[in-house]
Structure formats: C-alpha cells, structure tokens
C-alpha cells in the first residue's frame with residue numbers, strides 16, 4: 307500500500323500565563339506598525355481586551371479596535387471589518403477572542419488583499435489558489451476561550467447572512483504568524499461558555515479520531531486532547547480561576563483543531579445548520595447532538611472507541627465511553643435536547659439538506675444520508 311498525505315502543524319505558539327504582555331513585541335517582529343485589534347462586541351469593553359489595547363499602545367502601535375462582530379460572525383461583520391482596516395491604514399490584525407473574534411479577524415486580514423468576493427474562497431477543492439497572496443496582512447491570534455482552536459487553524463467559519471449557511475473559508479495564509487495562548491485570558495469565561503467551548507474541543511478530538519482518513523499523528527493528538535478534556539474540563543467548569551485546568555483546556559483546544567485536519571463528522575454537520583439558523587452556541591450545540599451521533603456511528607467506530615476508552619481509563623469499551631459522555635454533559639449542565647436551545651422541529655427537512663452537504667459530512671464514519679440526518683435531527687430536538 308502506498309500512503310500519501312498532506313500534514314501541517316506550523317503555528318508558532320507562545321504558551322503560558324501572563325504572556326499577553328509580549329503582544330506588542332510579536333506584532334513588531336512580524337512587521338506591524340499599526341495593527342487593528344478585532345474582537346466581538348461582548349469582549350470589547352472587558353478588562354482583558356482593554357489591557358491588550360494598552361499593551362499595543364505602550365509598544366507604540368496605537369490603540370485601534372474593531373468590534374462589530376456577532377457570535378457566528380457573518381459577511382456583514384466582515385465587510386465592516388475590511389472597511390475599518392482599510393480606512394484606518396492598518397498593516398496587520400490582532401485577532402482576539404473566542405472563535406467569533408478570531409475567525410472574523412483572520413478573514414479581514416485575508417480579504418484586505420483580495421478583489422474577489424469571500425465566497426470564492428470557500429474550502430472546496432483548490433479554490434484557495436484563486437487568492438492573491440501579496441495583499442494578505444499578517445495575523446497575531448489571541449484566544450480568550452478554549453474550544454474552537456481557530457488560533458491554529460487555516461480557516462474561518464463565516465455565516466452567509468443571505469441564506470444563513472455557515473461557510474468554511476480556507477487559505478493557508480489564514481494561519482496566524484504567532485499565537486499567544488495565555489490561560490489567564492480565559493478565567494472570566496461564564497460557566498456556560500466554558501462548558502460549550504470545552505465540548506467543542508472534545509468534539510473536534512472525538513470526530514477527528516473517529517474519521518476514516520489516514521492521519522496517525524492527528525489520531526494521537528486527538529486521543530491526548532480527549533484525555534486533557536476529561537481531566538481538566540470539569541475542574542475549569544467548577545472553578546474558573548484554576549489556571550492549571552484553564553491552561554490544559556487551552557492545549558486541548560489547539561490540539562483538537564490541529565487534529566481535525568484528519569476530518570470532522572456528523573456532530574459538526576448537524577451543528578452547523580442549527581447554529582446558522584438559530585444562532586445557538588456552536589460548542590453547546592455539538593455537546594447536545596454528540597450522543598445520538600455516537601450511537602449512529604457505533605457500527606463503524608466501536609473498536610476504535612474501545613481503544614480510546616482504554617487510554618482514557620474508562621471501563622466498558624464503547625458503552626463505557628458513551629456513558630462517560632452522558633455523565634460529562636450532565637456535569638457541565640448541557641441540556642439533553644436542542645429544544646432547550648430554542649430549536650423547533652419545523653425546519654428539520656431544510657436542516658437535513660444542509661447537513662448532508664456540509665463539508666464535514668464526508669468525514670463521518672457512517673454515511674450521513676438525507677434520511678439519516680432527518681432522523682438524527684428528530685432525535686436531537
């Protein structure tokens with residue numbers, strides 16, 4: 307058998323409590339003189355954000371912020387961000403926040419150099435080669451949640467505000483030049499965000515590990531990522547100031563995202579339409595749909611999951627793992643059904659159509675047919 311694959315783990319990560327103080331130095335090292343800090347509306351007034359702006363200002367880099375960013379950011383946010391970047395004469399982006407701020411910030415830096423519409427760079431085939439590389443501005447990423455792993459990823463998830471579809475926009479240059487992982491920034495996350503983002507990291511590891519593609523490096527990273535979540539997410543949830551737990555969750559988040567080069571699956575395929583239509587939190591949505599998807603995939607992954615369970619110190623093979631997931635969800639206050647997140651049954655057909663064409667569907671270990679997607683949604687809601 308000939309094995310071929312494309313593997314990529316190149317982000318420079320500055321990891322550790324308090325390292326946000328290096329922000330201005332890293333900006334300068336990649337050539338920024340006038341960076342624009344991009345974050346979401348909720349984070350803008352918070353002390354961690356104001357502190358980052360002060361560090362930039364003290365470093366002689368000005369104090370510019372763009373924060374017209376919604377959760378599940380969209381093309382309207384993107385257009386406004388590109389305008390702010392160009393009008394302000396900026397030369398780089400500090401993408402600051404959870405997945406929403408990071409994704410929008412990365413996409414602004416990329417689109418600042420393009421003439422084609424953003425949808426031309428959807429993660430399909432070699433569409434990314436359409437981009438002109440010269441104008442892409444450098445990115446420094448600073449995550450403030452521990453879940454999406456967008457800080458080490460080469461894509462942004464942008465919702466199309468016209469048809470409410472979440473699109474993955476991809477280019478190798480979306481990769482931040484430097485990522486600062488400072489767990490102190492995540493201390494103020496409300497419990498529900500700690501739970502949701504932590505479960506997103508877990509979903510990335512679980513789906514990457516379960517996908518059928520050949521990528522043993524990612525499989526190994528995904529396994530250890532699941533172990534970190536198992537050991538530290540309940541701790542971070544119980545006591546948000548537990549820096550050791552927060553730090554290990556930051557690692558798990560980054561690991562989940564490098565692992566999902568191996569593929570994602572139906573947890574994300576179901577979650578994307580729900581998030582795009584009902585604006586639910588991405589990770590929380592994943593957590594709700596996780597058990598039904600595990601049951602659906604069981605025939606293809608039973609043995610693999612039994613191996614993971616053994617590594618995680620869970621007795622009972624697949625069943626033990628499944629029970630563990632239920633227990634973890636309960637411990638984190640995750641609801642059992644999507645109805646609790648405001649999702650109704652009236653748009654199941656439409657969401658199922660969206661789920662089966664979602665780019666993550668191809669990585670699911672059992673084929674996600676239209677019929678299966680409808681049944682899964684009915685179960686989850």
Ligand SMILES: NC(=O)c1ccc[n+]([C@@H]2O[C@H](COP(=O)([O-])OP(=O)(O)OC[C@H]3O[C@@H](n4cnc5c(N)ncnc54)[C@H](O)[C@@H]3O)[C@@H](O)[C@H]2O)c1
Pocket residue numbers: 346347348349376377378379403404405406407409450451452453454455456459461462463491492493494495496499502503506563588589
């Ligand atoms: N690029 C990728 O590879 C990738 C992967 C998974 C998900 N995503 C996307 O990421 C987005 C979700 O990101 P998220 O789960 O990090 O949530 P988020 O960025 O939407 O943040 C959720 C909420 O938490 C607040 N918040 C963030 N950090 C905080 C902190 N330290 N203290 C207090 N409040 C804080 C925000 O203001 C916001 O209100 C979705 O749009 C999803 O599609 C992207």
Ligand SMILES: [Fe+2]
Pocket residue numbers: 454506509510574588
């Ligand atoms: Fe995710």
